[in-house]
Amino acid sequence: MDTLVQLISRDRILDLAGTDKRSVLDELVRSVATVPGQLPPAQLLQAILDREELRSTGLGEMIAIPHCKDPRVKSFGLALGRSKKPIEFGSPDNVPVRVLAMISAPSTRQTEYLRLLSAVTRFLKKERDNFLNATDVRTIHDVLGSY
DSSP states (O other): OOOHHHHSOGGGEEEEOOSSHHHHHHHHHHHHTTSTTOOOHHHHHHHHHHHHHHSOOEEETTEEOOEEEETTOOSOEEEEEEEEEEEOOOOTTOOOEEEEEEEEEETTOHHHHHHHHHHHHHHHHHHHHHHHHOSSHHHHHHHHTTO
16 A cells, blocks of 8 residues: 555645535545546545545544545545634534545455555644644645655
8 A cells, every 4th residue: 555645645735725514525525536546526525425424534633534435436535634713523522623634445445445544543643733733735745754
């Protein structure tokens, strides 16, 4: 499996403008949908929203990892986002989200998907404050190299 720095290009690290859950998910979807082998944005957004209906992907500690697995997806797609405004996400600790990572995965690659989800979770939990306080995308991307 590729490393996070290989899977998340600088142009998929976003300062989110949205002010609610749906709008930030839409921003992240538009970024992930640019990865070859992904669903078109409307279909990808629906897959993410369907997953959110099962259970919120808010982890707590201001972190959410909206994700989906779909048989139509041919490659892994990832994007990172940070929001200046806290977003209500239904996290178990009831703390609004400011740091997000979106993952779109082929449903046939479960083992790689779980490894990727674990690596993204580890990165966000360890680097959350650095991610929020970084002055530019290059700094964030450089830190990804350790994961």
